[in-house]
Structure formats: structure tokens, C-alpha cells
Amino acid sequence: MKNTALTATHEALGAKMVPFAGYNMPVQYEGVTIEHQTVRDSVGVFDVSHMGEFLIEGSHALDLVQKVTSNDASKLTIGKAQYSCMPNENGGIVDDLIVYRIKDDSYLLVVNASNIEKDWNWIQSKNDVGAEMRDLSEDYSLLAIQGPKAVEAMQSLTSHDLSAIQFYTFEIGDFAGIDNVIISATGYTGSGGFEIYCKNEDVQQIWDKVFEVGADFGIKPIGLAARDTLRLEMGYCLYGNDIDDTTSPIEAGLGWITKFTKEFTNSEALLKQKENGVHRKLIAFELDERGIPRQGYDIVDGNGNRIGNVTSGTQSPSLGKGIGMGYVPKIFAKPGSKINIQVRKKAISATVVKLPFYNV
Numbered sequence: 001m002k003n004t005a006l007t008a009t010h011e012a013l014g015a016k017m018v019p020f021a022g023y024n025m026p027v028q029y030e031g032v033t034i035e036h037q038t039v040r041d042s043v044g045v046f047d048v049s050h051m052g053e054f055l056i057e058g059s060h061a062l063d064l065v066q067k068v069t070s071n072d073a074s075k076l077t078i079g080k081a082q083y084s085c086m087p088n089e090n091g092g093i094v095d096d097l098i099v100y101r102i103k104d105d106s107y108l109l110v111v112n113a114s115n116i117e118k119d120w121n122w123i124q125s126k127n128d129v130g131a132e133m134r135d136l137s138e139d140y141s142l143l144a145i146q147g148p149k150a151v152e153a154m155q156s157l158t159s160h161d162l163s164a165i166q167f168y169t170f171e172i173g174d175f176a177g178i179d180n181v182i183i184s185a186t187g188y189t190g191s192g193g194f195e196i197y198c199k200n201e202d203v204q205q206i207w208d209k210v211f212e213v214g215a216d217f218g219i220k221p222i223g224l225a226a227r228d229t230l231r232l233e234m235g236y237c238l239y240g241n242d243i244d245d246t247t248s249p250i251e252a253g254l255g256w257i258t259k260f261t262k263e264f265t266n267s268e269a270l271l272k273q274k275e276n277g278v279h280r281k282l283i284a285f286e287l288d289e290r291g292i293p294r295q296g297y298d299i300v301d302g303n304g305n306r307i308g309n310v311t312s313g314t315q316s317p318s319l320g321k322g323i324g325m326g327y328v329p330k331i332f333a334k335p336g337s338k339i340n341i342q343v344r345k346k347a348i349s350a351t352v353v354k355l356p357f358y359n360v
Contacts, residue, residue, distance in 0.1 A: 235355030
């Protein structure tokens with residue numbers, strides 16, 4: 001089991017630690033609901049240093065990025081980031097990721113922790129253009145400082161105007177006394193804030209200063225459990241739950257990051273899906289009565305026939321009701337449609353809704 005540079009800090013704070021993607025990670029400190037509400041109302045900090053970082057450089061860097069990702073990275077200017085995915089050859093998704101354009105011929109790809117080795121091997125197998133690849137995952141830490149008070153609370157730590165860093169843009173500069181830090185507004189909670197990419201040896205200093213200046217704003221450390229409830233309220237996909245090697249970006253509602261202005265892995269087949277439609281879709285639903293939908297629960301029709309399964313589900317702390325996502329045949333995917341979630345022996349009525357569940 002790997003540790004992040006802050007594992008001892010989390011343990012000293014009394015965090016409940018669990019194995020996650022091969023790392024020893026804090027799942028919660030005070031409790032999911034308290035931590036969730038802290039991010040919605042003020043500011044909280046996640047250690048997400050388990051994420052992977054690949055640097056793709058050289059005169060053919062863009063060619064490789066374009067080949068393996070579904071979004072159009074040629075639209076990126078320096079200082080911009082882009083949500084994307086890497087399709088496989090069979091209509092599924094290798095991983096979802098964020099692409100940062102660092103310099104003219106330099107791109108940072110941030111991938112999911114559980115897929116670091118798989119993603120590296122996949123990209124490497126497609127690198128017939130001679131792009132330079134470096135895996136920085138073991139050397140870098142990542143903090144997500146999230147919440148509506150994040151900018152105000154952290155502004156004293158940097159000479160950059162944090163309020164000017166728009167969603168999916170970033171700056172490279174000073175933060176908490178450390179130079180060459182990436183300050184990125186690519187959050188996964190829907191409550192604003194930004195991420196800090198730094199060297200492992202610098203993250204403890206940054207963590208300490210973040211909590212020092214954030215004290216007056218009620219800052220708290222936040223675990224992965226609240227990260228999951230926050231992202232689900234926004235309807236953000238989680239790899240391994242809502243998307244995987246068997247789900248296409250078109251089925252998953254990710255057509256907006258699947259651009260056919262270029263060729264990429266399996267683009268021809270995905271274009272046909274877009275033009276002809278798909279048989280199943282990822283839907284969002286709210287329970288009409290009490291109950292908590294969990295990953296793996298069956299979705300059934302009015303006659304009790306299984307039509308799909310829950311890919312993500314929880315009791316929404318913000319809404320006070322059960323919410324979830326799952327794949328169903330297209331005829332059940334229209335907002336307002338009625339479905340049922342099989343919670344143990346009871347089929348609980350649910351309504352298909354538009355995302356996000358929670359409007360910030």
C-alpha cells in the first residue's frame with residue numbers, strides 16, 4: 001500500500017484511513033455530512049495526491065494527445081485545461097482525464113489513480129510519433145481546496161489574483177512560499193475553488209500554511225467519502241462506476257467532450273453512435289420515497305423486469321433524498337420517466353431527472 005506525502009498528517013488528525021487505488025487514503029475525519037457541508041458552505045481541503053500526472057512534450061506532443069483523447073486539444077492555449085477521455089478500440093473508455101497545456105509543446109495529463117499504469121501503457125502503445133513521455137505521478141502531490149470561500153481564504157498565499165483564474169484555466173507561480181506551483185480551477189465538487197500541484201517535498205509546508213490562513217474561514221480537511229457525495233450531486237462521472245472499459249462516451253452523456261473535428265482512437269465507430277443513436281444511456285434519478293440507492297442495485301421497470309443497474313448512488317446531504325445514476329434503455333432515459341430501484345426486497349419508485357441534482 002502506497003502512502004502520500006501527507007499520510008502521517010492525516011493519521012495525526014484522526015482520519016479514518018482506507019485502501020483506495022493502491023494508496024492509504026483518508027476517507028473521512030469528522031463525518032461525511034459535516035465535511036460535505038463544509039465544502040458547500042465555506043472551504044475544505046482534499047489530499048488527492050494519488051492521482052497520476054504524465055508530461056507529454058516535444059514537437060509531436062499535440063499529435064499524440066489528439067490521437068488518444070476524444071476532445072480537441074488543438075483548441076487549448078497555454079494556461080487552459082480541458083476535460084477529456086481516452087476511448088479504447090471497442091467502444092469503451094480507457095480513462096477520463098484533464099489535459100493542461102503548459103507550454104507550446106508541453107501537455108500535462110492528469111489521470112485517475114487506479115489507472116496510472118494502464119493509462120501509461122495505453123498512451124505509450126499509441127506513441128508512434130516520437131513524443132517525449134514522462135511519468136511524474138510519484139514525484140507530485142495534489143491538494144484540492146474547494147468551496148465558495150476558497151479564493152478569499154487563500155489569496156494571501158499568492159501574488160496571483162485567484163479570482164481571475166476562471167474555470168478550467170490555471171496559473172503557474174508562487175503559492176504558500178513555494179515557486180512553480182500549478183494553481184488550477186478544475187474542481188470536482190461544483191462549489192468553486194482550485195487545485196494545487198506541487199513537489200512532494202513541498203506539500204507539507206503548503207498544507208500547513210493553507211490551514212493557517214484558512215482558520216478564520218472554518219477550513220477543514222475533507223475525506224474521499226465527501227468528495228464522492230459532492231461530485232455525485234453535480235452528476236460528474238466517476239471512472240470505475242459510471243464509465244469504464246465497456247461504456248462509450250456517447251452512452252455516458254459525454255458527447256460534449258467527443259469532438260469529430262479530428263481523428264482519434266475509435267472515432268469512426270463513435271461517430272456512428274452519435275449519428276445513429278445508442279441503445280442505452282446514463283441517466284440521473286431521484287428517489288420518490290425514503291431509501292438509499294447503492295452502486296450495483298438493480299433498476300427495474302413497473303413490472304419488476306431488470307432494465308439496468310445503479311452505477312453511483314447515495315443519500316444526498318444537500319437535498320436530503322436518495323440520488324443516483326445508472327444505465328437504462330433509451331426509452332426510459334427521458335427526464336420525468338418513472339423507474340424503480342430495487343433496494344433489498346423493495347422496489348422504490350424513482351424519477352429520471354436532468355443534471356445537476358444540486359444547483360450551487
